[in-house]
Amino acid sequence: MADVTTKKAGIPAVEAKGARIPLLGLGTWELRGRVCARVVEQALRLGYRHIDTAEMYDNEREVGEGLRGSGVKRDEVFITTKIWPTHFAPREFDRAVHECLARLRLSDVDLLLLHWPSTRLPLAETISVLVKAKRDGLARHIGVSNFSVAQIEEATRLSGVPLVCNQFECNPFVDQSALIKACRQLGMAVVAYSPIARGRVRDNELLSRIGAAHKKSATQVCLRFLVQQHMVVIPRTSKVERLSENAAIFDFSLSETEMASIAALARA
Ligand SMILES: NC(=O)c1ccc[n+]([C@@H]2O[C@H](COP(=O)([O-])OP(=O)(O)OC[C@H]3O[C@@H](n4cnc5c(N)ncnc54)[C@H](OP(=O)(O)O)[C@@H]3O)[C@@H](O)[C@H]2O)c1
Numbered sequence: 430m431a432d433v434t435t436k437k438a439g440i441p442a443v444e445a446k447g448a449r450i451p452l453l454g455l456g457t458w459e460l461r462g463r464v465c466a467r468v469v470e471q472a473l474r475l476g477y478r479h480i481d482t483a484e485m486y487d488n489e490r491e492v493g494e495g496l497r498g499s500g501v502k503r504d505e506v507f508i509t510t511k512i513w514p515t516h517f518a519p520r521e522f523d524r525a526v527h528e529c530l531a532r533l534r535l536s537d538v539d540l541l542l543l544h545w546p547s548t549r550l551p552l553a554e555t556i557s558v559l560v561k562a563k564r565d566g567l568a569r570h571i572g573v574s575n576f577s578v579a580q581i582e583e584a585t586r587l588s589g590v591p592l593v594c595n596q597f598e599c600n601p602f603v604d605q606s607a608l609i610k611a612c613r614q615l616g617m618a619v620v621a622y623s624p625i626a627r628g629r630v631r632d633n634e635l636l637s638r639i640g641a642a643h644k645k646s647a648t649q650v651c652l653r654f655l656v657q658q659h660m661v662v663i664p665r666t667s668k669v670e671r672l673s674e675n676a677a678i679f680d681f682s683l684s685e686t687e688m689a690s691i692a693a694l695a696r697a
Contacts (some may be wrong), residue, residue, distance in 0.1 A: 441656075447592040448540065448618070450593070450594065450618055450620070454661060455664075455672075465495065466498065468666065470496075470660055481509045482510050482511075484509070485544060489510060492634075493507070508535065517548065521668040522558040530567060536566075541562055542571070542594075572617070581608075600623055621655050623661070631646070649678050653683055
């Protein structure tokens, strides 16, 4: 695996099946209204090049506003959105994707995900509507979220088009080793959501201790732990000052011993 430590400006990316996904993105769940637009705009000004939204977050309009307000060119930013399972029937899906694009005021997204597997519809049907959205030029890449090992295997078998990622909860407090291994075997990128355990990592003693040795916060150590394993992280913050903290994770490395001790947290 390539090194993900860089002193140069710019955020490294992970490559998966033709997609280049910036290793750091901004999560936007629960960011609404002016706060959302402002945080997205500031994040892009600070160098973030990846924004994660979803039709369910009810903030795509503000994400689009933030993008335009930042002055950063559209083709320099990687935008992900997700479709909720109640919209997986073919006509509904097509309409939902067009509505996402209208709210974002974009002609396509970089990555379109199935937000959760459907408990009602057969996977074959859902995958084919997702593939159609890509063929129709509405998404440059497609993928899934919250899929289990068996589900990513089946989805990959059913899709004639590469599924570039699985987005799921991943942080030092949850053991996702089996799912991570399966994604790697299938060549899918891992996109880690709730990467800082909804803010809880800040108070962790081990992460704080390791951070003190590197002059970094526990949150930065946590994010570094994930990106050093080539996982994409999408931490959310509503506070502009935390955007820089969460992005300063590419100028230091954790030792093998530190990585192993953090990995042991999930088993504790
Ligand atoms: N696919 C899915 O089903 C799914 C599910 C959940 C999440 N996601 C995506 O993943 C993103 C991230 O996950 P998440 O929002 O659940 O949680 P998260 O990013 O792990 O944590 C967000 C929380 O951490 C706090 N925080 C941020 N930076 C901090 C820092 N430097 N120090 C201390 N606290 C900090 C934030 O508070 P402040 O706002 O006060 O900074 C917020 O309360 C979401 O926003 C969404 O885009 C996807």
